[in-house]
Amino acid sequence: MKTSAGERAFGWLNALLMIGLCFITLYPFLYVLFASFSDATSFLQSSGLLFRPAGFDLGAYRAVFHNPMIMKGYGNTLIYVTLGTAINLVMTAIGAYVTSRSQLYFNKILMFLIVVTMVFQGGLIPSYLLVNELGMMNSMWALLVPVAINTFNLIIMRTAFQSVPVSLEESARLDGAGDWTILFRIVLPLSMPVVAVMILWYAVGHWNSYFAALVYLRDSEKYPLQLVLRDILIANNTDTMMAGSASDDKYAIGETIKYATIIVSTLPIICLYPFLQKYFVKGVLVGAVKG
């Protein structure tokens, strides 16, 4: 295919722009990485950009991995993320499918009522009492069930479902397919890119969440990674140590541990996206189903 000179120039310009974008988005991450390996005093004395750790020191990582709960935290988080995302996907897909059926009489009112929950919420106290009454206190279900559907995600998925050609669905119905079949055999496979986005959003959401765990979990054996890291972070926050004494080694890592926890907590989850990107390849899916 021929491209015009203007298009070629745009291509180069675009590539340059993207490289620039990569620099400004990658660098802060590198900064965090370098800071996490730095010696606290040298790091405090430095200012501006870092291009390598300021005085190499592993103290921050030692403090993080010294914590006996850290591995348990990873394990718990893994369970919550997997199970939670599975629940989310099934529930959201059903919700999106139902609300995308515009022929339903109650479609509009249902949709309106769902949107209302995005802006009106009862607040923490009644939610807490509800979870308590349902007997989910101090169990992982308290972290998963109350957030089974994210309305924002439901609406995004619904929008994707709406763009699935009606003709496909009609022909399936003629072949005797029911709604469940249509959802799982036609609509979902045709919306794989959005499903991938949902997996990413939900998984990252569960991965980063700590508030529900904080409120509903009593037993620290069940703590997710983020809560374990928060404890480590607070324990090493030098600003709050008012009456503490001086020979504490803690001061030596108080500044850098902030960065080490970011690396420890984000490295695994940022690896998820590259795996999901294979669903972002244009045209493959529509062709596959049609053929």
Added chain:
Amino acid sequence: MPKSAGHPAAWRTIRTDLRRHWSIYMMAMPVIAYYAIFQYGPMYGLQIAFKDFQPTKGIGGSPWVGFEHFNHFFNGIYFWRLIKNTLLINAYDLLFGFPAPIVLALLLNEIRGRLFKRFVQTVSYLPHFISIVVVAGMMADFLSRAGLVNQILSSFGMTPVDFLKEAGWFRFLFVSSGIWQSVGWGSIIYLAAITTIDSTLYEAARIDGAGRWKQTLHVTLPGIMPTIAILFILQMGHMMTVGSEKVLLLYNPLTYSTADVISTYVYRKGVLEASYSFTAAVGLFNSVVSLILIVAANSLSRRLGDNKLW
């Protein structure tokens, strides 16, 4: 929305509808149950906006105070400043922050090298994972009087600017750092939407002699328009909210005049007295405004291009 259900004709319609679509309604049961129990169930908690909530008495037992909390909020001398700052930050965000991921997605779509594209995608979404505390810390470091940005400025012979202490800079810094942090993450949904566009449409456009610019304009953009419209409507639901965490880390009394927003004011008041009720009243006010804006945006979007929530 359905017409008055008291009409016999309406009843007939409902009966037919239920009969014809009963399997879908059965399918919807878990979803309806979820919303009824976990979203509408706790909504009785909204009443504390009109009460003087006391933990010892519970939600039901706390005394009613009517609109007292609302009056306090509306009559505060900073009320209009808070509204203005909140709305302006969101307006800037809508103007620049909303289109940014769309533009990025379109530009990424133009990249031919698959590996390069994946690399840019992955790298650009990294800032989303850096906590606000660290982002704010880096901003304070780079933007300080002796910081990196001012070193660059003075090497070009410009006078240094104390960015974080000048009210005039706050909105720009807040919104632009927000864009930096979320543009890659935000573009993902558009990239996904682009991939679902029927490839035969591009072929047809090429046969018509459309170049890449024309293809983008006439195929890609319309293809992701439903997603854009829906996200726009949902964004309107956030016009009254600016998260307090980042503002608290970046502002100081010198920049209050542009930086103090509803949530930070509520936060500072909460330090004086932990008031669930006041917070709930402000939240309820925000919710009502948000709902009005969503409804308005929805009807606007429906009229313009038939993209709608309901």
Added chain:
Amino acid sequence: MIRKKQVIPIIMSAALACSLAACSGKDGGTNAAAGSASASQSANPPKLTDLKYWVANHTAATSQMKTYAEMGMYKEMEKLTGVKVDFQHPPIDTAQMQEQFNLMIVSNELPDVIEYNWINFPGGPQKAIKDNKIIKLNDLIDQYAPNLKKLLDANPDWKKQIMTDDGSIYAFPFLRGGEKVRVFFGPAIRQDWLDKVGMRMPTTIDEWYNVLKAFKEKDPNGNGKADEIPIYLDKDLFNIDAPFLGAWGINNSFYQDNGTVKFGPIQPEFKSFLETMNKWYKEGLLDQDFAAPNAKLLDNKMTTDLLGSTATYNGGGIGKYAGLMKDDPSFKLVAAPYPVLKAGDPAIWGQKDFAFNGIGAAITASNKNPIETVKWLDYAYGEQGQLLFNFGIEGQSYTMQDGKPALTKEILNPSGGVSIQQAIAKYNRATWSAPFVLSDDFQVQYMALPQQKDALAIWSKPTAERKMPLVTPTDEESSKFASIMADINTYRDEMLLKFIMGAEPIDGFDDYVKKIESMGIDDAIQVQQAALERYNAR
């Protein structure tokens, strides 16, 4: 002497173990614990075997144990009393801890004992009693808590602090007896810089000015550049009992002048303070970055030899920087006295907490056995309990030397990357809080560095006579107060910076005062005044 000291605790602990186990038919002798043992016989309460105890965990403990139950002192308590305590710990973060506390109160699932800062309770602790969440302890203490009763009778001032306006005692208090344990913050200055410029420790605002001027001009960091920042102060520091500002006899908030409540920022003295700060700012003595506080930037300036003085914490400041700068032998940040206006005048403002800061262990209405719980809690206030709660376990965390407990070497020089605080936390909670009386003795041993020990002495000098006691406004008062003050504080903070930076001429001070008056400051003062009067009437 030594022998007697050792014998009494043995008798006491035996009697206590007996009384808590409610064993009958044994006469404990003449000490007070025995009296309660016979009293409990008549009431005949069931044996206390387990206790649900809600209390915030502390960062020094979290890394070493799951709950306080693993702590030396509570293991010892279990041995002594047979009571097994089931500790429930909320999140460490203060805001979230309060959240959890409120949820617990709302859901009405109360443990037996709640240790909390009850002054923060919405509507004050009397409301918690009125709404039947916790119980009034006055009679129980009279009958079953001889140790605490003795202390309160000997220190009427403490008693006044720990009761509500209507005279109810609601908790077994965390008390800091001596002055040195109540002081942890104050002005600090680089002694090595003072030596270099050849000046004495400043004591008045004028002397400070001269010293700061010398810091600015005489290149104390010796790098040949006039890059020194003589002093760093910001509004958050002024809010901690008014360092520097206090020289004018006022603070940045409410204070009491012989029983009359006043608001510092609208006093004429405040104008004079602003003029001075404005001068310091204009002459480059006050850090130009003071308006936008940033912890890392401040640490950067301190550790790169740019900053001459500030107001800071004993641990998180003097101790912290000493630790960070341990490779630089010349660096010496030391405590400075709170400055005054006229040489020789006593400082009246300075950070000094009250003996009671609101933290205490309350017994909830759900507690099935309050009498035995009271006895269990009272142990901490007796002689043996004091040692356990302050110093831990004899032979392990402390030894007796010349009749006085001394922390062991293993505690003060812990090995394996453990801090002193963590080492102590294996045994007890003396480095933060617990329902007991914290002793000066412990604190001085705990503060490791000589300059930290000095700081305790220097900073505990001010009389703090104008400080508002911990009053408890009623529910209604506090919500009215918060509504007024949310706006006033916003305005005050904005104007403070503008005045100091010169963005607003000092002549505008009168308009500023008028504006604050129009925002309802008198109503807020009245709230404080009423609460103060109720406090004084206790």
